[in-house]
Amino acid sequence: MTEDRKTIRQMCEEFDVTPRTLRFYEAKELISPLREGQKRLYGKRSQARLKLILQGKRFGFSLEEIRQLLDLYYIGDQRRTQMTKTYDLAVERLSAMKQQRAELDTTIAEFEKQLQWGANFIADLTAKEAAE
Numbered sequence: 087m088t089e090d091r092k093t094i095r096q097m098c099e100e101f102d103v104t105p106r107t108l109r110f111y112e113a114k115e116l117i118s119p120l121r122e123g124q125k126r127l128y129g130k131r132s133q134a135r136l137k138l139i140l141q142g143k144r145f146g147f148s149l150e151e152i153r154q155l156l157d158l159y160y161i162g163d164q165r166r167t168q169m170t171k172t173y174d175l176a177v178e179r180l181s182a183m184k185q186q187r188a189e190l191d192t193t194i195a196e197f198e199k200q201l202q203w204g205a206n207f208i209a210d211l212t213a214k215e216a217a218e
Contacts, residue, residue, distance in 0.1 A: 091120065091127040101136055111139060116153060146179055 094105050108126075111117045117135050119126035128136070135156060142152040155175070158168035 090130045092133065094119075094126050094128070097128050097133070097136065100133075101140060103136075103140070108136075111136065114149060114153070116149070116156065145176070146183065147175065151175060 092100065094108055097103070097108055098105055108117070108119075108128075112119060112126075116139055117128070117132040119128045119132055121127070138156065139149075139152055142155070143149075147155075155168060155172050158171055159165060161167055
């Protein structure tokens with residue numbers, strides 16, 4: 087086996103994924119391992135694609151969006167379309183994430199106020215009981 091090909095076990099260890107995940111991405115035709123009998127061997131292309139898939143998932147892209155972006159690699163314009171589409175989608179995703187963070191920050195602040203009110207209420211009840 088050459089250095090640039092990895093077994094399913096090596097891929098799982100390197101990318102912290104399960105064999106099931108790799109088989110799922112293979113079934114979805116996102117990665118294409120080479121076959122030697124029953125053995126799957128992942129070349130540099132599959133390794134690079136898996137890295138991009140995992141990064142895309144971490145950033146909140148759907149598998150269909152990731153597939154479309156990966157497929158743009160092959161249109162022959164020196165990746166200009168792929169990079170432009172990826173950039174545009176990433177800007178949209180970042181904006182959505184910032185909006186979610188703002189909403190979450192507001193919810194956390196409201197929650198903290200409610201907890202403080204609850205703590206004060208309990209403290210008041212405890213003080214009244216102690217005074218009786």
